[in-house]
Amino acid sequence: MSGSETPPVVPLPTNDLLLELQCHGVRWQGADGLSRKGGAGPSDHKALGLGERTAMVPMLNRASLDSPYAAVPDESGTRARLFREGLPVGEVQLPGVPRFYGLTTAEGTPYWKIATLHSRDVLATTVLQHCVRMNEAATACQFCAIGQSLAAGKTIARKRPAQLAEVARAAVELDGVKHMVMTTGTPQTPDRGAAILCESAAAVTAAVNLPIQAQCEPPDDDAWFQRLADSGVVSLGMHLEAVTDEVRQRIMPGKAGVPLTRYFDAFAAAVSVFGRGQVSTYLLAGLGDSEDAIAAMGERLVALGVYPFVVPFVPIDGTPLAHHPKPDSAFMQRLYSRLGVSLRRHGLHSERIKAGCARCGACSALKGYE
Numbered sequence: 441m442s443g444s445e446t447p448p449v450v451p452l453p454t455n456d457l458l459l460e461l462q463c464h465g466v467r468w469q470g471a472d473g474l475s476r477k478g479g480a481g482p483s484d485h486k487a488l489g490l491g492e493r494t495a496m497v498p499m500l501n502r503a504s505l506d507s508p509y510a511a512v513p514d515e516s517g518t519r520a521r522l523f524r525e526g527l528p529v530g531e532v533q534l535p536g537v538p539r540f541y542g543l544t545t546a547e548g549t550p551y552w553k554i555a556t557l558h559s560r561d562v563l564a565t566t567v568l569q570h571c572v573r574m575n576e577a578a579t580a581c582q583f584c585a586i587g588q589s590l591a592a593g594k595t596i597a598r599k600r601p602a603q604l605a606e607v608a609r610a611a612v613e614l615d616g617v618k619h620m621v622m623t624t625g626t627p628q629t630p631d632r633g634a635a636i637l638c639e640s641a642a643a644v645t646a647a648v649n650l651p652i653q654a655q656c657e658p659p660d661d662d663a664w665f666q667r668l669a670d671s672g673v674v675s676l677g678m679h680l681e682a683v684t685d686e687v688r689q690r691i692m693p694g695k696a697g698v699p700l701t702r703y704f705d706a707f708a709a710a711v712s713v714f715g716r717g718q719v720s721t722y723l724l725a726g727l728g729d730s731e732d733a734i735a736a737m738g739e740r741l742v743a744l745g746v747y748p749f750v751v752p753f754v755p756i757d758g759t760p761l762a763h764h765p766k767p768d769s770a771f772m773q774r775l776y777s778r779l780g781v782s783l784r785r786h787g788l789h790s791e792r793i794k795a796g797c798a799r800c801g802a803c804s805a806l807k808g809y810e
Contacts, residue, residue: 454808455805455808457529458493459772459773459805460509461509462805463752463767463768465499465501465754466511469511484756485497485754485803489533496558496559496802500757501754501757502763503754503755508524508525509524510522517534519533519534520534538557539614540611540615545603551607553595553596555604557611557615558621561616561618561619562617562620562802563608565599565607566623566624566625567599567604567622567640568598568599569586570586571584571625572625579693579694580692580694581692582761583681583691583692583756588756601642612648619795620651620795621795621797622653623656624637626657631660632660634654637656638664638671639671641654642671645671651795652673652674652675653794653796655796665706665713676714676719677719677720677722677796678721679722680700680723682723682727683723684728686728687729707741708744716745716787717788718793721747722749724752725753725775726753726767727753727764731775735775735779735782739782742782742788743786747788747793749797750776750779754766776808784810790806
């Protein structure tokens with residue numbers, strides 16, 4: 441082969457490639473396009489299509505600059521060639537900007553400031569872009585970027601029920617959105633945000649047929665789970681993030697004040713309302729919890745009927761953990777394999793979840809190990 445010829449593409453299996461990209465990130469050499477920077481959820485990520493799967497991959501943070509992977513978009517902006525250490529490994533698709541992003545409310549608020557597209561067909565919103573713990577170093581979660589998008593003018597502080605209903609209807613009609621995630625910063629109320637999620641979900645379900653996952657901390661009263669279901673919520677996320685007391689106290693000191701015993705009582709109560717597999721929790725691998733600790737927690741959760749949505753931790757620029765090491769891809773592969781055994785043993789599967797992050801699966805390679 442002459443020096444001018446392009447080396448042949450050496451494709452990786454989709455699941456292995458996804459795992460690698462989400463652990464290492466990608467050095468992106470183009471315009472941001474459809475991306476998510478700051479805020480809650482898959483921050484500093486871009487959506488990439490890998491065959492039939494759409495993945496959220498970290499690209500817009502400093503931690504991705506040392507990735508062995510780089511992506512170069514073509515002139516059309518619909519595809520990008522993917523390289524590992526200079527050698528081509530495949531081609532990825534770049535989702536276009538959804539049509540509902542071009543609309544504004546009557547008062548002039550762009551729809552994309554109210555809710556955003558995640559992955560390919562998921563509408564996501566942070567109903568309250570504020571948390572009672574966010575402004576105090578002694579209580580704030582060190583990985584959280586909930587205030588960044590608000591400070592940058594990319595969202596609004598409080599999304600009203602009528603606004604959410606308007607945007608959700610448009611997202612379904614114009615872009616074929618299939619389900620919705622409603623999360624919230626934690627307010628200084630005993631319901632931990634469940635009340636505003638109830639009124640928001642009720643407004644959306646009255647306007648359009650769209651399955652909704654709500655996400656909040658465990659409320660003070662388990663009666664809120666039935667109220668959420670009555671408002672139209674079909675699945676629930678209550679996120680642990682870390683699994684051991686040592687890591688919880690160090691990484692999220694305020695949230696660690698809610699003990700694991702309360703989480704498990706709330707999980708059991710929520711499963712009794714929403715059903716096995718319809719309750720989930722985010723677990724961030726790479727914060728300091730060991731492989732054994734996460735796998736053991738996963739087994740405990742799955743036995744209870746709770747889906748452990750494990751994602752590799754992504755250091756987000758502007759947070760105290762911006763320079764925290766990324767998790768090792770071999771670590772994640774072993775962990776996913778162990779979690780897959782637990783999921784199969786207890787009959788849980790992400791495709792059976794009615795709505796939410798685990799059903800979408802774009803931020804994790806776990807789907808491929810079920």
